[in-house]
Amino acid sequence: xxxxxxxxxxxxxxxxxxxxxxxxxxxxxxxxxxxxxxxxxxxxxxxxxxxxxxxxxxxxxxxxxxxxxxxxxxxxxxxxxxxxxxxxxxxxxxxxxxxxxxxxxxxxxxxxxxxxxxxxxxxxxxxxxxxxxxxxxxxxxxxxxxxxxxxxxxxxxxxxxxxxxxxxxxxxxxxxxxxxxxxxxxxxxxxxxxxxxxxxxxxxxxxxxxxxxxxxxxxxxxxxxxxxxxxxxxxxxxxxxxxxxxxxxxxxxxxxxxxxxxxxxxxxxxxxxxxxxxxxxxxxxxxxxxxxxxxxxxxxxxxxxxxxxxxxxxxxxxxxxxxxxxxxxxxxxxxxxxxxxxxxxxxxxxxxxxxxxxxxxxxxxxxxxxxxxxxxxxxxxxxxxxxxxxxxxxxxxxxxxxxxxxxxxxxxxxxxxxxxxxxxxxxxxxxxxxxxxxxxxxxxxxxxxxxxxxxxxxxxxxxxxxxxxxxxxxxxxxxxxxxxxxxxxxxxxxxxxxxxxxxxxxxxxxxxxxxxxxxxxxxxxxxxxxxxxxxxxxxxxxxxxxxxxxxxxxxxxxxxxxxxxxxxxxxxxxxxxxxxxxxxxxxxxxxxxxxxxxxxxxxxxxxxxxxxxxxxxxxxxxxxxxxxxxxxxxxxxxxxxxxxxxxxxxxxxxxxxxxxxxxxxxxxxxxxxxxxxxxxxxxxxxxxx
Amino acid sequence: xxxxxxxxxxxxxxxxxxxxxxxxxxxxxxxxxxxxxxxxxxxxxxxxxxxxxxxxxxxxxxxxxxxxxxxx
Ligand SMILES: Nc1nc2c(ncn2[C@@H]2O[C@H](COP(=O)(O)OP(=O)(O)OP(=O)(O)O)[C@@H](O)[C@H]2O)c(=O)[nH]1
Ligand SMILES: [Mg+2]
Numbered sequence: 194x195x196x197x198x199x200x201x202x203x204x205x206x207x208x209x210x211x212x213x214x215x216x217x218x219x220x221x222x223x224x225x226x227x228x229x230x231x232x233x234x235x236x237x238x239x240x241x242x243x244x245x246x247x248x249x250x251x252x253x254x255x256x257x258x259x260x261x262x263x264x265x266x267x268x269x270x271x272x273x274x275x276x277x278x279x280x281x282x283x284x285x286x287x288x289x290x291x292x293x294x295x296x297x298x299x300x301x302x303x304x305x306x307x308x309x310x311x312x313x314x315x316x317x318x319x320x321x322x323x324x325x326x327x328x329x330x331x332x333x334x335x336x337x338x339x340x341x342x343x344x345x346x347x348x349x350x351x352x353x354x355x356x357x358x359x360x361x362x363x364x365x366x367x368x369x370x371x372x373x374x375x376x377x378x379x380x381x382x383x384x385x386x387x388x389x390x391x392x393x394x395x396x397x398x399x400x401x402x403x404x405x406x407x408x409x410x411x412x413x414x415x416x417x418x419x420x421x422x423x424x425x426x427x428x429x430x431x432x433x434x435x436x437x438x439x440x441x442x443x444x445x446x447x448x449x450x451x452x453x454x455x456x457x458x459x460x461x462x463x464x465x466x467x468x469x470x471x472x473x474x475x476x477x478x479x480x481x482x483x484x485x486x487x488x489x490x491x492x493x494x495x496x497x498x499x500x501x502x503x504x505x506x507x508x509x510x511x512x513x514x515x516x517x518x519x520x521x522x523x524x525x526x527x528x529x530x531x532x533x534x535x536x537x538x539x540x541x542x543x544x545x546x547x548x549x550x551x552x553x554x555x556x557x558x559x560x561x562x563x564x565x566x567x568x569x570x571x572x573x574x575x576x577x578x579x580x581x582x583x584x585x586x587x588x589x590x591x592x593x594x595x596x597x598x599x600x601x602x603x604x605x606x607x608x609x610x611x612x613x614x615x616x617x618x619x620x621x622x623x624x625x626x627x628x629x630x631x632x633x634x635x636x637x638x639x640x641x642x643x644x645x646x647x648x649x650x651x652x653x654x655x656x657x658x659x660x661x662x663x664x665x666x667x668x669x670x671x672x673x674x675x676x677x678x679x680x681x682x683x684x685x686x687x688x689x690x691x692x693x694x695x696x697x698x699x700x701x702x703x704x705x706x707x708x709x710x711x712x713x714x715x716x717x718x719x720x721x722x723x724x725x726x727x728x729x730x731x732x733x734x735x736x737x738x739x740x741x742x743x744x745x746x747x748x749x750x751x752x753x754x755x756x757x758x759x760x761x762x763x764x765x766x767x768x769x770x771x772x773x774x775x776x777x778x779x780x781x782x783x784x785x786x787x788x789x790x791x792x793x794x795x796x797x798x799x800x801x802x803x804x805x806x807x808x809x810x811x812x813x814x815x816x817x818x819x820x821x822x823x824x825x826x827x828x829x830x831x832x833x834x835x836x837x838x839x840x841x842x843x844x845x846x847x848x849x850x851x852x853x854x855x856x857x858x859x860x861x862x863x864x865x866x867x868x869x870x871x872x873x874x875x876x877x878x879x880x881x882x
Numbered sequence: 883x884x885x886x887x888x889x890x891x892x893x894x895x896x897x898x899x900x901x902x903x904x905x906x907x908x909x910x911x912x913x914x915x916x917x918x919x920x921x922x923x924x925x926x927x928x929x930x931x932x933x934x935x936x937x938x939x940x941x942x943x944x945x946x947x948x949x950x951x952x953x954x
Contacts, residue, residue: 252911286939392910434927539928647940847929
């Protein structure tokens with residue numbers, strides 16, 4: 194077996210090449226610091242070759258947390274036992290990339306160089322004498338284009354050869370010189386001097402090699418003249434930069450949620466797709482319900498009211514999350530993310546953070562788990578910790594259904610677009626305030642910093658954007674089939690049974706001998722009622738909403754799943770209009786509409802009083818409005834779920850980044866306290882309005 | 883004179899790099915070594931950080947950090 198580590202500067206194309214070689218679908222994005230952990234795969238062309246993707250690093254002396262992994266692996270300090278290092282070089286900034294190359298050569302490990310981005314090198318008109326560099330360094334160099342897979346076969350061949358011959362790179366005379374300087378530096382002052390000299394010696398060597406082998410094209414030498422620079426002139430323009438950023442955020446949002454897309458009076462792609470999925474799902478449910486109609490009532494209840502209702506509540510929102518994700522990966526692949534960090538750094542510094550904190554926060558709108566992991570690339574511990582804590586406040590894809598559920602019921606008459614915005618506003622404002630407070634009270638001293646490479650703008654490939662989308666859908670599907678399905682069954686069980694189910698008392702009491710109980714007497718109700726009083730001041734101190742909050746910690750989608758199971762669906766105006774619209778004058782008059790004329794305002798009362806509701810079933814469950822009575826309480830409920838402890842998966846990610854359970858407990862405590870205080874404010878102040 | 887004193891459109895040559903250990907090492911690793919030519923491209927909309935070009939790539943850093951880079 195040959196073990197190969199992919200090493201190189203951030204954003205040079207390591208993961209793209211890793212995906213090419215192994216056929217995996219790891220996250221690729223056009224900004225430095227996408228990969229934060231090592232990942233192993235097997236080469237498709239030669240199963241004997243194991244490949245390790247690593248985070249990018251500019252040097253073997255670590256700077257931020259994820260770079261340590263790279264450094265330790267290459268220098269074989271963490272027991273990975275690498276046979277060959279595949280050093281990837283971004284041909285468009287060959288000097289800076291060769292710095293790491295020299296350091297890897299110094300370790301004396303067998304290596305191969307993949308000279309990547311040759312398409313862009315050629316577009317710049319730059320000529321690189323590959324053979325000559327190869328000769329200077331004593332390392333095989335394969336020019337390639339990882340994005341299109343060009344040069345792949347040659348890379349594999351070069352790895353095989355080097356692994357067989359175990360040939361090491363040339364021992365350049367400067368290596369000895371560097372060692373001497375480092376050994377002789379004793380005092381701090383001397384060490385500081387040594388650092389400069391060593392960096393200087395390496396770059397002098399590089400300059401020497403590059404001057405002999407690289408003829409830079411016009412586009413590469415004239416500052417501010419590449420296509421990328423021209424785009425940048427507009428996107429980070431002094432006056433336009435911030436307005437453009439806001440417009441892009443708005444557009445992303447409108448594409449996903451708007452019911453009046455671009456004021457055209459049509460649904461946005463996201464909403465449209467959500468409608469399609471919903472109708473398709475209704476059709477499936479009807480089919481399944483028809484199939485098992487004859488089965489025993491409890492099977493019917495479990496399948497239709499439990500599992501199908503639960504999964505359906507989540508499924509309808511999948512398209513929204515998908516569209517949001519597709520748009521976000523477009524942003525990620527374009528190179529704009531790094532620019533936003535650049536634009537916003539000044540603002541973030543006011544809150545004690547760095548502009549880079551923006552990237553995890555934006556990712557948090559998709560899913561908190563990778564977002565929290567992305568905080569690893571922040572250099573300062575303080576930035577990392579605070580950003581990880583506040584990233585959990587973002588309205589991630591799994592929380593969206595909660596808001597949509599309330600908007601369409603409790604807030605049906607209000608402006609939906611504004612409501613949607615208000616949620617984002619709340620999460621951003623809370624994130625800022627909490628960050629300020631943590632900065633003042635907890636992490637006083639450390640200043641943050643900001644040193645970031647701004648990559649070239651690139652046209653996102655359809656392939657990579659679609660892969661992102663597909664991976665997301667697959668992930669959601671898996672989640673629906675495992676965690677959410679499991680929760681659904683658990684909720685059904687706990688809300689249908691109690692102790693008396695199993696000692697025969699229910700069987701005696703129920704006429705039909707069924708051992709199930711009334712929902713209000715179930716295990717779930719009893720447990721919920723113990724905790725519910727805590728939420729009284731927030732306006733939702735009943736057991737059902739309480740259970741919603743708790744199941745939300747397993748997965749935030751569970752909140753709507755729980756509601757779908759524990760509440761009767763509310764009658765909406767739309768439903769009423771449709772319901773009565775199908776009737777003629779005499780029927781309407783008979784039901785109590787004056788003069789046989791349909792009156793939308795009277796419709797709800799007539800519907801409920803006429804016991805049309807649930808066919809007059811007195812066992813009908815309450816509706817959401819019975820427990821969460823006011824708009825203030827509803828908003829408080831949304832805000833609480835938005836800000837409180839994230840799902841367990843995200844807490845796990847928090848633990849990984851914060852290292853200790855103590856720090857994780859502190860983070861969760863901050864989140865809970867914040868959620869409680871803000872929801873309380875919403876309920877109290879909202880109640881006064 | 884330091885890098886901070888340059889306006890967009892101006893350029894300078896690095897004389898030495900001062901500043902706090904970690905940040906200093908990072909800047910050196912990224913190619914800001916004595917003798918390197920640096921072009922200042924622009925200042926961010928809110929007045930900080932700045933964008934520079936060196937060794938064929940674009941880098942952004944805060945003015946505070948730019949102050950530690952002394953020019954000839
Ligand atoms: N034009 C061009 N773009 C490429 C090539 N290889 C990779 N890219 C693009 O470069 C960007 C970075 O690619 P990644 O594979 O994520 O880079 P990485 O080295 O894994 O980056 P980190 O994980 O952040 O260290 C993406 O936008 C890729 O599409 C190439 O050969 N040509
Ligand atoms: Mg990567």
